[in-house]
Amino acid sequence: QQQVKQSPQSLIVQKGGISIINCAYENTAFDYFPWYQQFPGKGPALLIAIRPDVSEKKEGRFTISFNKSAKQFSLHIMDSQPGDSATYFCAANGGTSGTYKYIFGTGTRLKVLA
Amino acid sequence: GAGVSQSPRYKVAKRGQDVALRCDPISGHVSLFWYQQALGQGPEFLTYFQNEAQLDKSGLPSDRFFAERPEGSVSTLKIQRTQQEDSAVYLCASSLVPSGGLYEQYFGPGTRLTVT
Numbered sequence: 001q002q003q004v005k006q007s008p009q010s011l012i013v014q015k016g017g018i019s020i021i022n023c024a025y026e027n028t029a030f031d032y033f034p035w036y037q038q039f040p041g042k043g044p045a046l047l048i049a050i051r052p053d054v055s056e057k058k059e060g061r062f063t064i065s066f067n068k069s070a071k072q073f074s075l076h077i078m079d080s081q082p083g084d085s086a087t088y089f090c091a092a093n094g095g096t097s098g099t100y101k102y103i104f105g106t107g108t109r110l111k112v113l114a
Numbered sequence: 115g116a117g118v119s120q121s122p123r124y125k126v127a128k129r130g131q132d133v134a135l136r137c138d139p140i141s142g143h144v145s146l147f148w149y150q151q152a153l154g155q156g157p158e159f160l161t162y163f164q165n166e167a168q169l170d171k172s173g174l175p176s177d178r179f180f181a182e183r184p185e186g187s188v189s190t191l192k193i194q195r196t197q198q199e200d201s202a203v204y205l206c207a208s209s210l211v212p213s214g215g216l217y218e219q220y221f222g223p224g225t226r227l228t229v230t
Contacts, residue, residue: 004176037187043118043223043224044157044205045221046218046219046220081197089157091156100145100147100162101162101170102147102157102159102219103147104155104157106155106156107155107201
């Protein structure tokens with residue numbers, strides 16, 4: 001109930017391509033879904049986040065698509081660049097897990113080839 | 115400070131030693147969190163402070179783990195009698211508001227603990 005399942009584990013994309021990372025959750029009480037980007041040796045940094053009252057949110061080249069009925073959400077990185085190479089984590093919180101506690105996915109290691 | 119800082123950045127401890135990991139949150143941030151990140155995994159919640167009060171310690175793996183934030187700013191995570199399974203990156207995060215409202219948590223760079 002508390003898990004957030006993330007796929008794929010790793011992803012290789014050509015420069016200029018679209019990177020897509022998917023997450024699925026079980027707890028319908030979750031009400032906040034952030035995506036974090038983590039570079040080696042650094043802490044995770046918030047990239048973009050969505051609440052379940054909208055189906056899509058776009059910020060620059062990054063878009064979250066949210067499907068409430070399927071309990072899935074995904075991150076799309078348009079025009080992927082080598083500088084986007086990092087590990088991406090989806091997360092969720094809210095409901096019975098508490099509004100403060102993030103439940104993270106296992107991460108996707110993205111490599112964008114120049 | 116400009117962001118969350120943690121020290122030391124790297125710590126090597128012999129099995130059985132005690133360690134103390136420090137977190138300096140963003141000034142004025144009410145909420146402070148500790149997470150444990152095993153190699154190749156996502157961060158896992160350990161404990162949560164609102165000011166100096168530890169409101170949730172449900173994620174602490176054993177009674178060898180202890181966290182404090184006595185004055186509501188700097189926090190210390192202490193691990194007693196370290197074991198090899200304690201090897202991980204320990205992340206600290208802070209947030210401006212308590213539970214509810216904006217949920218954004220700002221993470222520090224982490225302390226990589228290696229127990230030999």
